[in-house]
Amino acid sequence: MRADAARNREAVLQAAGLLFDSADDPAAVSMDDVAAAAGVGKGTLFRRFGDRAGLIRALYELRAERMAEESEAEGGGDGAADDPVDALVRAMDALLRFKIENRALSRALESLGGGSPYTNAAYGHWHGRVTALIAEARGPEAADFLAHALLAAVRSDLVDHLADWPDARLKAGVEELVRSVCGRGA
Structure with missing residues (x-):
């Protein structure tokens, strides 16, 4: 990527993040708003990200990658070296913190594609990680479904609904x- 393209990408992601x-209401953040805040033309956004959905996915994935790195650094690994239930608690706590800190962005992503939060790369990553920890903690029986059920507890629409808690x-x-x-049980 050219240096100016990399700078523009960073400026766009930073501006979009702030917005x-x-x-x-995440639906109120427009491509025009992002372009103006980033100091780039709207065409730059569309060439780099395709559309609003592409921009939202790029920003979400960037933040999710950073959160996963931080979680790993804090000992939120795969649980191989410690109790899988404790590892699962830490993983779900990290995901909950991420959803709280990124409420509007998470809602925007989860509302893409007909309202399904299940079609983004981050969901696939977390589902795999949670499934593995559940299987390690209690066996593989129904681990796949139970992972979906646990992840539903930290869906951004629920976190947003409980924002006053x-x-x-x-x-x-x-x-x-x-x-x-x-x-x-605790």
């Missing part, structure tokens, strides 16, 4: 759910 982070209450609820699914 989504401050938006009450203290974050600690959400975290405690998700942890209790994880421990219950794994047969280890």
Whole structure:
């Protein structure tokens, strides 16, 4: 990628991030808004990201990659070296924190493609990770379905619906759910 293209991409992602982070309604963030905030022409956005959905996916995936790296660095690995239930609690907590910190962006992504949050790369990654930890904690029986059920507990529309709850209450609820699914109530 040329240096000016890389700078433009970074400027666009930074501007889009600021706009989504401050938006009450993610649908209100337009490509015109992003282009103006980034100081680039609208054509630059469309050439680089294709459309609004491509821009949202790129920003979400960038933030999700950073969160996954941070989670790994904090000991949120695959659980091989420690208790899989504790590893699953940490993974779900990291995902919940991400959804809280990226409320509008997460809602925007999950509403793409007919309202399905299941069609993005991040969901596939998390589903695989949660399935593996559940299988390790309680066996493979129904681990795939249980992973979907746990991930539903941190869907952005639910997190947004419970926005008036203290974050600690959400975290405690998700942890209790994880421990219950794994047969280890708190």
